[in-house]
Amino acid sequence: xxxxxxxxxxxxxxxxxxxxxxxxxxxxxxxxxxxxxxxxxxxxxxxxxxxxxxxxxxxxxxxxxxxxxxxxxxxxxxxxxxxxxxxxxxxxxxxxxxxxxxxxxxxxxxxxx
Amino acid sequence: xxxxxxxxxxxxxxxxxxxxxxxxxxxxxxxxxxxxxxxxxxxxxxxxxxxxxxxxxxxxxxxxxxxxxxxxxxxxxxxxxxxxxxxxxxxxxxxxxxxxxxxxxxxxxxxxxxx
Numbered sequence: 001x002x003x004x005x006x007x008x009x010x011x012x013x014x015x016x017x018x019x020x021x022x023x024x025x026x027x028x029x030x031x032x033x034x035x036x037x038x039x040x041x042x043x044x045x046x047x048x049x050x051x052x053x054x055x056x057x058x059x060x061x062x063x064x065x066x067x068x069x070x071x072x073x074x075x076x077x078x079x080x081x082x083x084x085x086x087x088x089x090x091x092x093x094x095x096x097x098x099x100x101x102x103x104x105x106x107x108x109x110x111x112x113x
Numbered sequence: 114x115x116x117x118x119x120x121x122x123x124x125x126x127x128x129x130x131x132x133x134x135x136x137x138x139x140x141x142x143x144x145x146x147x148x149x150x151x152x153x154x155x156x157x158x159x160x161x162x163x164x165x166x167x168x169x170x171x172x173x174x175x176x177x178x179x180x181x182x183x184x185x186x187x188x189x190x191x192x193x194x195x196x197x198x199x200x201x202x203x204x205x206x207x208x209x210x211x212x213x214x215x216x217x218x219x220x221x222x223x224x225x226x227x228x
């Protein structure tokens with residue numbers, strides 16, 4: 001079984017809808033991250049969390065919110081989706097005692113019409 | 114500020130050619146880590162290598178090799194005898210040491226290997 005899972009894997013939605021992307025991990029890592037990938041821009045950090053009570057904004061947090069429900073779960077919400085949030089979204093986890101190497105989920109492809 | 118530059122947007126080669134993907138980084142930290150990831154057409158990110166700033170030894174893994182040069186702030190990736198299955202997007206990334214480690218990614222290089 002995959003260590004980092006994301007649901008849904010694909011989602012098409014309409015402008016203005018609220019969307020939640022979920023991430024679960026079985027690696028036992030405290031640190032979790034959400035990135036978005038756009039063509040030609042690489043991956044950019046949206047939010048990150050170093051433990052259940054810690055939430056931090058990343059490079060591009062506007063229009064997004066997150067919830068860290070447990071060590072293993074980190075959800076990303078788009079309160080009112082807009083077309084330029086169409087992207088590939090990745091969740092990742094890391095262990096600071098292991099060089100903070102990040103382990104990525106399979107990605108969620110989100111399309112906002 | 115940390116920055117990773119992958120100047121090659123797209124590279125096309127013919128199978129069996131050698132190809133080098135360039136990565137130049139910027140950081141003021143003395144402790145940092147460099148990574149390469151592969152993203153095949155299926156979309157997942159595949160970890161290839163991690164190198165810390167205190168280890169400048171080059172590394173070879175099969176057809177893959179990495180050249181780390183602190184003097185030029187570069188961490189280049191070479192694929193020898195490329196194969197069609199090497200076609201993917203390749204990302205270089207940087208994580209500085211200390212509290213709040215975050216990965217900063219380059220824009221990626223699209224590698225197309227033609228048969």
